[in-house]
Every structure is written in structure tokens, then in C-alpha cells.
């Protein structure tokens with residue numbers, strides 16, 4: 001790995017941790033800022049240094065934002081001038097106001113009391129949470145990759161923050177117990193906000209003033225939504241936990257119903273179950289081709305090569321081909337499974353496909369299936385004679401066990417190989433050699 005790639009990886013990792021750090025700081029601010037505005041606790045000692053550090057860190061983040069590339073309509077914007085103007089137009093003003101340490105200036109009596117309202121700018125730090133998407137992206141947690149655990153985590157995260165803000169609002173309008181110390185006040189308020197948002201509402205803390213009643217009604221209405229959202233999300237997270245398996249089970253249930261309805265013989269049913277059991281264990285029920293077909297050509301080629309790497313490595317026949325030809329062949333390979341005793345083709349059939357064995361054992365047998373000429377296993381190929389010679393199959397091929405094969409059709413293979421005379425000559429040699437052996 002050259003130095004440039006190493007540095008890029010290092011930089012990406014640093015960026016990841018930097019964004020995680022900013023996310024944690026923004027979370028801290030979203031909890032602390034409303035509390036400070038309510039209780040105005042003194043920012044001394046460790047809190048003082050923490051406030052200063054947060055302002056410095058957000059300032060560094062502001063400077064870096066002028067240089068950080070971003071995504072627009074799926075394109076990565078790296079042009080320095082565009083990045084600069086974009087940041088200046090979008091977040092710059094809000095970021096600048098939010099990083100300004102007004103609270104420290106108040107603490108040090110550097111700002112007159114009349115300007116206390118300026119502390120409202122501290123609220124702007126909460127806006128940093130919108131940047132959460134950046135953090136999620138750098139950690140590879142984009143919308144569709146959300147695992148159940150992450151979805152659950154962010155669901156609880158947002159609801160907890162919302163409950164906190166609701167509780168702070170409740171204290172602000174004088175809800176709950178008065179004349180008690182701040183901790184008690186907050187604990188009672190968060191209890192009220194969670195019971196109200198969760199639609200439990202024990203009724204032990206009730207609104208008194210009009211303002212409080214209206215606030216409580218609004219929280220109840222939002223609460224009904226939040227509750228529904230929470231229950232719906234948890235249900236969907238649980239049912240999607242293993243979506244692929246659930247879909248496979250559903251498919252199996254449909255097949256079972258069909259087999260019962262059509263009264264299929266028991267041994268046939270056993271065969272079908274054995275096939276699906278194999279497909280599930282070996283491929284998790286995925287149809288590679290369907291997934292590949294949806295991808296853009298450049299990505300498809302790379303994914304195809306990656307997926308078939310183990311096969312290409314196993315097949316010495318392909319190892320002799322150029323990288324270019326391999327990628328073309330690989331992209332045209334189709335997977336197919338044969339069960340024990342299945343004939344892949346019979347002697348005398350027309351040669352339409354060339355097969356590669358990914359896993360399993362096949363037998364080369366006579367027309368009546370009694371004489372076994374030989375066996376082929378992982379990494380071997382067969383069916384090339386009829387393909388190259390345009391002649392009927394020289395022998396029958398039977399699966400000895402469950403076989404995971406890949407095949408390429410005759411026309412495609414011939415067209416592909418035509419452009420590579422060296423490889424074509426090599427196959428012809430192999431064909432002659434096998435035919436000689438066959439004659440013996």
C-alpha cells in the first residue's frame with residue numbers, strides 16, 4: 001500500500017472519530033443548554049473549562065467545514081471554492097453564533113445583565129444535532145444500512161432528548177412542584193414528561209395555570225403520536241430483525257401449501273425441501289443474478305469479480321485466462337444447483353452450456369448410467385467438448401452429491417473467447433487431450 005492510500009485511510013478514520021466526538025458534544029449541549037437557561041447554575045471549575053473547550057472545538061469544526069467536501073445529489077463536491085461559498089451561505093452564521101461563549105462572558109460579568117437574552121444563542125448549539133447525518137454517514141450508518149440495534153438506539157436517543165426538552169419546558173412555565181431544589185424539580189418534571197409522552201399520565205402532577213394546561217394538552221397530543229411511532233418502530237425493528245430469513249420462511253410456507261394442495265408425493269416433497277435447505281444453507285436464499293442485474297455496469301463487474309473470486313481461484317482452466325477475459329466470463333456465469341442423482345445432461349444431447357463446479361462431485365457416465373468413466377470435483381469444468389466441436393455430448397454427467405455449479409451459455413462463451421486467440425488455443429488443446437482420454 002503506498003503512502004498516499006495509507007494517509008487517505010488514516011484521514012478517513014480520524015474524520016470518523018472527529019465526527020463521533022462532535023456528535024457527543026452536540027448531545028451534551030442539547031442536554032446542558034436548556035438546564036443552564038433554567039437554573040443558571042454557576043459555570044465554575046470543571047464546567048468552565050468544559051464550556052471553553054466546547055467553544056474551541058466547535059470553532060475548529062467551523063474552520064474545517066470551510067474545507068470539508070460534501071455530497072450533493074450523490075456527487076462528492078471537492079472544489080474548494082464551491083465548498084467555501086456553500087458553507088458561508090448555509091451554516092456559517094448559525095455556527096458562529098452558536099460557538100460564541102456568551103455564558104462565560106456573563107459569568108465573568110463582561111456582558112451587562114440587560115443582554116441576558118443573548119444566551120438564547122446557546123440554543124443554537126442544539127442545531128449541531130442536525131449534523132448527525134454526517135456522523136452517521138462517516139460511520140457507514142446510512143438510511144438503509146441501519147441495523148435493528150442502531151435504529152433502536154437512535155429511536156431511544158431522540159425520544160430521550162425530546163422528553164428532556166419537554167421536561168425543561170414544563171419547569172419553565174412553572175409546572176410541578178415549586179420551592180424545591182433544582183434536582184428534585186428536574187426529576188419530577190422528567191417523570192411528568194415521560195408519563196405524559198408515554199400516554200400513561202398518572203395524574204399525580206397536574207397543570208394549574210392556563211399556560212400549563214395548554215402545554216400539557218400539546219404534550220399529550222404529541223405523546224399519542226410519539227407512542228404510536230415508538231410502538232410501530234419497535235414492531236417493525238423486531239419483524240425486520242432477520243428479514244431475509246422471514247422472507248425465506250414465507251416462501252417455504254407458500255411452497256408447502258402448494259405441495260399439499262397439489263397432493264405431491266411425499267418423496268418429491270422431501271426432495272424439494274432438501275433443495276431449499278441446501279439453497280438456504282449455501283446461499284441464504286439470495287439470487288445473485290437478480291441483485292447484480294440491478295447494479296450499474298461498473299459496480300456489477302467489480303461485485304461479480306469479487307463474488308466469483310473463490311471460483312476463479314479454484315478453476316485452473318480460468319487461471320490461464322487474462323484478467324480482462326476472466327471478468328467478462330465471470331459476469332456471464334449463472335449459478336445452478338443439482339441434487340444427488342440428477343443428470344446435468346445426457347450423452348448425445350446438444351451442447352448448450354459450459355459448466356464449472358463450485359462445490360460438489362459429478363460423475364462422467366455412459367449413456368445407460370452404469371459405467372462410470374471418472375469423477376470431477378470442486379474447481380473442475382465440463383461440457384467443453386460439445387461446445388467447442390459443435391458436436392453432441394460425448395458422455396452423460398450426473399451429480400453424485402448436491403452440486404453448486406456455474407454455467408455460461410455456448411453463444412456467449414464463443415463470442416467472448418474469440419477475442420483471445422491464445423486462450424482459444426489453450427481450450428482446444430484441453431479438448432483434444434480429454435477426447436483422447438475418452439477414446440481410451
Ligand code: CMP
Nearest residue numbers: 382383384385386387393394395437438
Ligand atoms: P461434453 O462432450 O460436452 O460432455 C461430456 C463432458 O464430460 C465432456 O464434454 C467433458 O467436459 C467431460 N469429460 C469427458 N471425458 C472426460 C475426461 N476423461 N476427463 C474429464 N472430463 C471429461
